[in-house]
Amino acid sequence: MKNRFLRGVFIILISSSDVYAQKSGNQTSVFFTTKEKDTVKNGKTFNEKDTTGSKSLENRIKPIQANFKRINSMTKWTSVKKKDIEGESAEGGEAAFYYTDKGLEKIIARHYGEMGQMLIEYYLMNGQLSFVFEKEYRYNRPLFYDKKVMKDNNDTEAFDFNKSEVITTRNYFENGNIIMINNTTGGGFNISADYLHEQKKSLTERFKKLLKLAE
Template structure:
């Protein structure tokens, strides 16, 4: 958006909050909890500054990948959510012995994972932008509403584990 348009950047406060949280070097408390999930399970780490929850990092593990979700909070609610989906090159258990037995050329290597990112921006409890954007022709408002519901529901589920 051009600077002379007269309208404030709606992502400005979200980005400022993100920078503020990432600048915190000394957390007053960090609490790690297991997530009650099917499959390989998961864990969440809750980061507190001056007794206030500022950030939550949840990891959901699977045999063929993991999903990491970082919630940056403003007023106790997500303002920015960064999701990373790691797709493993082989199953977790696929070590060098399994590789040789299968006459394969690669064993499990986290560094060989494909990584996909999604960024979600919230203002006043409403999802206002998501990157990457929905595919052309997709009703954006409908997708944002579905994604807002999904992210808020997942966040509440993770919070229950604290």
């Protein structure tokens, strides 16, 4: 796949034979997007139903979407375990593991850093990873960058969470492989030939580490 630079919202469709990207623009039939909620604060993702231009792919993601909706509609859990995440940054992070009598259903992990924070929600189906929702906040300035530091550096901005760049990514998994990625960003996003491989590797490695943390 060649490098492409798209602005706004884009969706990556992955089939057995090719990988291609479709820009939003006037092609509103390609996918459906609802208003974002601040999931870092309330710990909930919104029930989005991504659609595609491929009927066969839509049929493949329907059970993933149904499973996501089922899990997110649950209000009672057999148990919820909370663990601290250490080692990834000085600010650390935290994770919550949600169980029913059938086993682990969902993991919500928050990773904090000096220049931003990341919320990642993992959803399981039949014991396997099926859907991953990511919401990344890229701060306008470091956390410590108050008005005094701003003035000392002859700058015009101090740290302001509301000025963060927000990037959301929804990853659909089937049999351990990513079959679709939907990414929403206020600026631009560069898709490289290695992006899909790196995305799958990063998410699966993080997921495995969390599973060990829960033991």
